[in-house]
Amino acid sequence: MPKSLLFLVIGLLVRVLGLPSGAPPETCLDLKPRHPGSSLQSSYPPYQVLPAGGQGRVRLILGSPEGLAYEGFMILARDVDTGEYVGEFANLPDSARIVECTQGVKNGVTHTNTNKKHNLEFDWEIPVDYEGTIIFNATFAQDYSTYWVGVESPKVVIDKRSIKLLTPATPIPTFRTTTPPYYSRTVSYAAKDEVDPFYAGCDTTKNCFGAPGGCIKTKDCLAVVAVIVQGEEYHFEMQARRDAKYVAVGLSDDKDMGEDSVVECTNENGEIALHTSWNSGRRNTRYTMPEGAVELESAAIKNDVIYCKFRRDKLTVFQGRTYDLVNTPYHLLLAAGDDLRPNGVDFHNLVYIASTSKRLADVGEWPAASDLLIRLHGALMLASWVGTASIGILLARYYRQTWVNSQLCGKDHWFAWHRFFMVLTWSMTIAAFVIIFVELGRWSKATIHASVGLATTILCFIQPFMAAMRPHPGAPRRALFNWAHWFVGNVAKICSLIALFFAVRLNKAKLPDWVIYILTAYVAFYVLTHLILTFLGCVSDRQASQRVNSFPMKDMHSRGSMVHPDSRRDAPHSGLRKFIFGVYFVVIVVFTAVLIVITVLAPIEDTWATFTNTLTNKGR
Numbered sequence: 354m355p356k357s358l359l360f361l362v363i364g365l366l367v368r369v370l371g372l373p374s375g376a377p378p379e380t381c382l383d384l385k386p387r388h389p390g391s392s393l394q395s396s397y398p399p400y401q402v403l404p405a406g407g408q409g410r411v412r413l414i415l416g417s418p419e420g421l422a423y424e425g426f427m428i429l430a431r432d433v434d435t436g437e438y439v440g441e442f443a444n445l446p447d448s449a450r451i452v453e454c455t456q457g458v459k460n461g462v463t464h465t466n467t468n469k470k471h472n473l474e475f476d477w478e479i480p481v482d483y484e485g486t487i488i489f490n491a492t493f494a495q496d497y498s499t500y501w502v503g504v505e506s507p508k509v510v511i512d513k514r515s516i517k518l519l520t521p522a523t524p525i526p527t528f529r530t531t532t533p534p535y536y537s538r539t540v541s542y543a544a545k546d547e548v549d550p551f552y553a554g555c556d557t558t559k560n561c562f563g564a565p566g567g568c569i570k571t572k573d574c575l576a577v578v579a580v581i582v583q584g585e586e587y588h589f590e591m592q593a594r595r596d597a598k599y600v601a602v603g604l605s606d607d608k609d610m611g612e613d614s615v616v617e618c619t620n621e622n623g624e625i626a627l628h629t630s631w632n633s634g635r636r637n638t639r640y641t642m643p644e645g646a647v648e649l650e651s652a653a654i655k656n657d658v659i660y661c662k663f664r665r666d667k668l669t670v671f672q673g674r675t676y677d678l679v680n681t682p683y684h685l686l687l688a689a690g691d692d693l694r695p696n697g698v699d700f701h702n703l704v705y706i707a708s709t710s711k712r713l714a715d716v717g718e719w720p721a722a723s724d725l726l727i728r729l730h731g732a733l734m735l736a737s738w739v740g741t742a743s744i745g746i747l748l749a750r751y752y753r754q755t756w757v758n759s760q761l762c763g764k765d766h767w768f769a770w771h772r773f774f775m776v777l778t779w780s781m782t783i784a785a786f787v788i789i790f791v792e793l794g795r796w797s798k799a800t801i802h803a804s805v806g807l808a809t810t811i812l813c814f815i816q817p818f819m820a821a822m823r824p825h826p827g828a829p830r831r832a833l834f835n836w837a838h839w840f841v842g843n844v845a846k847i848c849s850l851i852a853l854f855f856a857v858r859l860n861k862a863k864l865p866d867w868v869i870y871i872l873t874a875y876v877a878f879y880v881l882t883h884l885i886l887t888f889l890g891c892v893s894d895r896q897a898s899q900r901v902n903s904f905p906m907k908d909m910h911s912r913g914s915m916v917h918p919d920s921r922r923d924a925p926h927s928g929l930r931k932f933i934f935g936v937y938f939v940v941i942v943v944f945t946a947v948l949i950v951i952t953v954l955a956p957i958e959d960t961w962a963t964f965t966n967t968l969t970n971k972g973r
Contacts, residue, residue, distance in 0.1 A: 397553025
């Protein structure tokens with residue numbers, strides 16, 4: 354038999370025989386499995402030992418806060434001061450057996466088979482007349498090659514009268530999965546603050562990426578993905594909160610959706626399912642990868658949290674594309690939503706975020722891709738349509754017969770300032786459109802915001818060209834121009850407001866839902882001001898010959914003539930109109946500034962939390 358074949362057979366025999374019958378007595382010294390090719394994990398262990406005092410004994414439960422199964426284990430008890438083995442184990446389940454670390458003494462327990470195990474329970478009996486402090490040390494093997502050594506229980510103080518736990522243990526949450534049901538703890542003792550083990554090892558032993566920004570450090574991501582590289586194996590973990598129905602991760606050559614390989618974990622009637630799909634443009638369609646390329650390893654559902662872990666081959670071919678996880682850097686596209694379609698996932702209304710590009714094996718902080726252009730686009734559109742357009746439209750609508758005793762650059766004040774503000778609106782709108790086009794790299798009509806925003810930009814673009822071709826006052830077609838100019842401007846304004854409201858719903862905007870109330874307050878103030886000025890204009894019309902309350906669609910009336918005796922005199926109540934304009938101007942500027950700040954610093958809640966924490970730390 355060739356040597357290479359002999360070594361292969363020996364390796365397979367070692368692998369097969371390494372776990373099934375449990376740990377040998379010599380493992381008591383260091384609790385390390387003798388598995389060739391296995392990997393000791395340095396991350397926070399996903400398992401724990403929970404002791405509970407009873408009459409002359411301690412009840413032990415071996416389980417996982419994440420609901421993960423384990424194939425193998427070993428546990429023993431030592432005196433904290435002397436390090437000696439103490440006591441004996443009893444009442445073992447069928448999947449456990451005694452290990453005699455000291456000949457003839459039942460001072461260790463290990464597994465008897467490699468079946469998946471959850472929350473094994475057995476007893477540790479206290480020696481007669483023993484007084485002291487003990488601690489239980491355990492090793493958990495998730496599978497043949499992945500194990501955690503030295504998982505410690507809380508210290509247990511024992512005297513002749515009582516059994517006392519020095520450090521309260523964290524209870525195992527009641528997950529609901531397809532695995533056997535979890536235990537219901539009957540022993541009552543205090544629980545310390547539960548630490549989500551998902552984040553253990555982030556940026557040190559595994560790559561983590563989540564949303565909102567900064568949530569990896571605070572350990573409270575709405576959705577998060579982790580990449581764990583073990584030799585040539587690539588493992589992905591995903592988790593999402595807020596009653597998410599799915600969480601998905603895509604591998605992308607860029608930071609935008611399109612031509613991406615996606616893996617989805619979905620909550621389907623209380624059970625986690627794993628699917629593979631393909632992003633084609635803005636559409637996501639499920640396709641099956643080659644068998645074994647992606648495999649679900651574990652999954653859990655707890656309250657409003659879904660969790661899954663899967664393995665992906667380092668080299669896969671999917672939809673004609675080769676994905677080399679070892680050598681090729683990728684952007685991660687993380688998405689989560691609260692609804693499913695019959696054969697796929699629905700819109701990612703909870704989270705959609707893209708990471709920067711890097712190799713999956715390069716462990717370190719993994720920031721989100723820059724969204725500077727998106728912030729700048731939003732700020733310019735807000736400045737245009739909440740700010741300058743609102744002021745420019747008001748001036749043209751109600752202030753033609755105000756400030757008529759003086760001019761600015763040879764033009765009436767209303768006209769000079771109207772033109773100034775509308776040129777600003779046009780310039781900022783076109784700039785915002787170009788910026789978002791550069792960001793997306795293509796035309797986009799995938800959302801209502803994008804479609805209505807495009808209509809706003811087109812209408813805004815043609816307005817100055819219409820104005821440049823306006824007929825002279827008194828010309829037959831002047832009234833037609835006035836109607837067209839008025840109609841296009843107002844439709845553009847309405848479209849802009851619709852686009853702004855729908856922008857709040859976009860994941861990329863990262864705006865809080867309460868921004869809707871600010872926009873609603875702005876619209877209410879805008880409409881109320883127009884109503885007040887319209888009423889005031891009607892009162893002025895009855896007191897004088899000048900028309901101030903409506904846009905003049907004809908310039909042929911005698912009052913429009915520059916030689917009319919009232920043409921160079923302010924209409925009645927001009928002082929009140931000026932006061933209203935001053936208040937209107939200040940309020941519009943405040944609305945615009947507030948919305949721009951929220952947009953630029955989005956997500957504003959995280960920015961504010963960071964700011965307040967900084968102030969608090971400085972004050973200490």
